[in-house]
Amino acid sequence: MSVDYEIRRFEPAAKDDPAYPQSVAWMRAVAFGFHDARRTDERVDTSIELQRTDRRVMTGVYQTGTVAGHSLGADVPVATFGTMNKTLNIGFGRLLDTRLVTAVTVRTSHRRRGLLRRMMGEDLALAREEGLAMAALTASEASIYGRFGFGVATSEQAVKVDTTARFRLNHLPLGSVEVADPKVLLELAPDVFDRVHRSTPGSIGRHEFYRQFASGSVSRDGGEDPKVKVALHYGPGGDVDGYVSYRFAGWSSTPYTMEVVDLVAATGAAYLELWQYLGAIDLVERITWEEAPVDDPLRWALEDARCVESSAARDMLWLRILDVRQALEARHYPADGQLVLKVADSLGLTGGTFAVEVDGGTAAVTAVGSGAPGIRTPDLRTPDLELDVAALSAMYLGGVNPVTLAASGRIVEHAPGAAFRAARMFAVERTPHCLTHF
Numbered sequence: 001m002s003v004d005y006e007i008r009r010f011e012p013a014a015k016d017d018p019a020y021p022q023s024v025a026w027m028r029a030v031a032f033g034f035h036d037a038r039r040t041d042e043r044v045d046t047s048i049e050l051q052r053t054d055r056r057v058m059t060g061v062y063q064t065g066t067v068a069g070h071s072l073g074a075d076v077p078v079a080t081f082g083t084m085n086k087t088l089n090i091g092f093g094r095l096l097d098t099r100l101v102t103a104v105t106v107r108t109s110h111r112r113r114g115l116l117r118r119m120m121g122e123d124l125a126l127a128r129e130e131g132l133a134m135a136a137l138t139a140s141e142a143s144i145y146g147r148f149g150f151g152v153a154t155s156e157q158a159v160k161v162d163t164t165a166r167f168r169l170n171h172l173p174l175g176s177v178e179v180a181d182p183k184v185l186l187e188l189a190p191d192v193f194d195r196v197h198r199s200t201p202g203s204i205g206r207h208e209f210y211r212q213f214a215s216g217s218v219s220r221d222g223g224e225d226p227k228v229k230v231a232l233h234y235g236p237g238g239d240v241d242g243y244v245s246y247r248f249a250g251w252s253s254t255p256y257t258m259e260v261v262d263l264v265a266a267t268g269a270a271y272l273e274l275w276q277y278l279g280a281i282d283l284v285e286r287i288t289w290e291e292a293p294v295d296d297p298l299r300w301a302l303e304d305a306r307c308v309e310s311s312a313a314r315d316m317l318w319l320r321i322l323d324v325r326q327a328l329e330a331r332h333y334p335a336d337g338q339l340v341l342k343v344a345d346s347l348g349l350t351g352g353t354f355a356v357e358v359d360g361g362t363a364a365v366t367a368v369g370s371g372a373p374g375i376r377t378p379d380l381r382t383p384d385l386e387l388d389v390a391a392l393s394a395m396y397l398g399g400v401n402p403v404t405l406a407a408s409g410r411i412v413e414h415a416p417g418a419a420f421r422a423a424r425m426f427a428v429e430r431t432p433h434c435l436t437h438f
């Protein structure tokens with residue numbers, strides 16, 4: 001049976017709006033796509049309310065012709081695609097408005113007909129028209145998004161930390177830690193996170209879900225999570241500059257384990273002191289954290305670094321430059337230099353050859369031979385580096401060394417030493433890490 005489709009884009013409706021059922025059907029389709037149990041009406045209402053707070057846009061693909069008898073109706077989208085705009089820390093405290101892509105699903109009976117390609121292509125073009133230079137997502141599978149120009153810009157790892165007598169941190173506390181009612185995070189979490197966001201390359205501004213999640217008001221499975229406990233860190237001046245939200249894995253966990261739900265620390269001292277607190281919890285011998293940084297100061301602060309058992313690094317934030325000139329000019333560069341980059345873009349959004357001249361940490365980026373009035377047109381030169389927009393997006397935050405990308409064949413280095421020059425220019429002040437899953 002041949003099927004025709006139409007794409008609809010809409011904002012989540014308020015409960016008393018006649019368009020509300022469209023938002024409900026979309027939310028249910030997303031849950032179905034991720035194999036979730038059927039959600040209660042109350043849970044769907046809560047999710048839609050969160051989406052409204054984040055000013056998300058829901059995109060759905062709908063069947064326009066006859067729908068198979070007894071199957072889900074034409075009002076239920078066969079594909080979903082969610083978006084919202086947040087800021088991305090691009091190093092040295094600079095924030096760049098970014099399109100976040102989420103809730104990507106295609107119903108199995110309609111897959112591999114180009115629906116994802118259509119939704120992605122249209123939305124990235126739309127984001128660029130809106131003036132955004134960057135898009136971001138997190139991926140369920142690593143094989144899907146490279147073809148659309150996304151590259152892995154940050155990684156994370158799961159850790160299991162042995163907190164028996166071996167756990168000793170070489171750190172003299174500067175502040176203090178105290179237990180609080182988890183609900184205080186509804187008020188405190190956004191401010192603490194904002195400080196982290198402004199000082200962490202790779203950080204994505206958080207959506208409403210997080211303060212609810214960290215405070216145990218909402219769990220990933222819906223409803224309250226009464227197991228969540230919270231400790232706050234107070235800096236030397238008495239201000240709250242960090243928190244950890246955690247839950248006990250139960251008396252059947254071996255060894256007895258505490259799971260970190262969210263750990264946000266605005267200073268190095270707050271981070272170590274929250275770990276000192278976790279390490280001191282009686283009756284517990286292990287702390288686990290699914291979203292630890294790959295470059296973790298904890299390991300270096302421990303007397304016995306082998307207390308930390310980590311998984312392999314996993315891709316976390318995928319970036320996609322939508323406008324090379326705008327994205328490169330937005331950054332600060334710790335090293336001056338010049339590079340000519342030939343960038344391929346199969347979606348045709350921002351490919352071309354660009355001369356990047358960094359002086360005093362600021363880049364002037366020119367499309368080579370563009371001849372546009374008021375723009376300097378450099379000599380047509382052989383590019384120093386030739387690469388796909390996915391590779392440029394991956395190295396944009398310094399999370400992968402361009403020398404490594406050249407060795408992997410993802411970058412062709414025409415001028416010897418250019419990849420190393422790019423490595424110095426694109427470095428950021430600390431290893432990028434993203435604490436926000438979306």
Ligand SMILES: CC(C)(COP(=O)(O)OP(=O)(O)OC[C@H]1O[C@@H](n2cnc3c(N)ncnc32)[C@H](O)[C@@H]1OP(=O)(O)O)[C@@H](O)C(=O)NCCC(=O)NCCS
Pocket residue numbers: 033034103104105106107110111112113114115116117118138139140141143144147
């Ligand atoms: C992943 C998913 C959205 C793909 O949707 P789709 O409509 O079948 O994709 P399209 O038909 O537009 O295919 C686009 C391209 O991606 C490829 N592709 C799609 N899914 C892929 C996968 N899981 N692994 C590898 N390649 C994939 C297709 O082969 C096609 O390649 P081409 O255009 O280069 O020939 C869909 O399979 C799905 O809903 N999966 C379950 C939920 C999920 O994983 N969502 C992603 C959340 S981050």
